[in-house]
Amino acid sequence: MKVEKEYKFFLYLRGYYNSIFANYKEYLSKKEYLLSKLSDEEISMCYxxxxxxxxxxxxFRDISSEYTIDDLRNIKSPTSYYIDTFEYARYFDKNYPIRFVFGDVDFVPKEHAIVKSRPIGNDNGKGILLNLDRQRHFKFIKNDIAYAQKNDILIGRLSIRKQHRIEFFKKHFNNPNVDIGHVKKNGENAQWFKDRLSYKEHLNYKYILSLEGYDVATNLKWIMSSNSIAVSPKLKFETWFMEGKLRGGEHYIEIADDYSDLDEKLDFYLNNPKEALEIIHNANEYVKKFRNKYMEELVSILVLESLYIS
Incomplete structure (x- = not known):
């Protein structure tokens, strides 16, 4: 089993390189190169x-903003949000204005702005999604063990701050079908502390808990690339991963918001492995487009193009 991810050292190296060798106004050549690497079907998916x-x-062409694209290059303490935005914004005119709301965004901005996350819904268009903080969020599993070889219970290790996570622990910490733990040893809720588990240790189990935090659940993407199944209430937030397109019972096991049907859902899929394998297949297929480097780069260019050129 292998985890495909970008390490922080390379994140900051990428940010430093891009800040020095900015390719302002060269988006067309980059776009044409990426188009040449993809099929017509893949290009259509990107659009x-x-x-x-x-x-x-x-x-963004005519907005009033305190920042321009070039300002992203000059942030004294660069974060992954600035680095990931500048990765593709650097292909456009450095004097173009830009507006962003960085961090865990669980609301729709009052004005159109680039965000990492937004609530799922029909009225969320003022949040314009880019693939931000991807070093933390976009990790995928390669060469996982087969579903049938995994343990039958639900595993979960997470930090307990939000009330909905606390409620899950109150209801299911002593559930024999569940092995969950709070990874913070000191402070509040220390009675639920358990040691962290590696990706490999999580993947010894058929079901992995994926509860949203301040916005999306960080582990959902890598779970869906594996031969385990994510267990979550109906999703409320979305990122570049387009969580709003995911369906309970098709891409993950959906449980009630009050967690009351957890045992019922786990029992169903334990007794119906064909349906469980279908979820794994659908999840793996969904993830494929996000593992295609050329598609990911083209979509990023297209989003910035729509903000400045179209």
Whole structure:
């Protein structure tokens, strides 16, 4: 089993390189190169995703903003959000204005802005999604063990801060079908402390708990790339991963918001392995487009193009 991810050292190296060798106004050559690497079907998917991310077809060209694209390069303490935005914004005119709301965004901005996350819904278009903080969120599993070889219970290790996570622990910490733990040894809720587990240790289990935190659950993406199944209430937030397109019973096991049917759902899939394997297949297929480097780069270029050129 292998985890495909970017390490922080390479994140900051990428940010430093891009800040020095900015390719302002060269987006067309980059776009043409990426188009040449993809099939017509893949290109069509990229344009569909661009529309999903910038739902309102909003343009930054004429907005009033305190920041320009070039300002992203000059942030004294660069974070992954600035680095990931500048990765593709650097292909456009450095004097173009830009507006962003970085961090865990669980609301729709009052004005159109680039965000990592937004609530799922029809009225969320003012949040324009880019693939931000991807070093933390976009990790995928390669060469996992077969579903049938995994243990039958639900595993979960997470930090308990939000009330909905506390409620899950109150209800299911002593459930024999569940092995969950709070990974913070000191402070509140220390009675639920258990040691952290590696990816490999999580993947010894058929079911992995994926509860949203301040916005999306960080582990959902890598679970869906594995031969385990994510267990979650109906999703409320989305990122570049387009969580709003995921369906309970198709891509993950959906449980009630009050967690009351957890045992019932686990029993069903334990007794119906064909349905469990179908979820794994659907989840793995869904993840494939996010593992295609050329598609990911093209969609990012297309989103920025829609903000400045179209």
């Amino acid at each position: 569909d995703r661009k529309q999903y991310y910038n739902k309102d077809n909003f343009s």
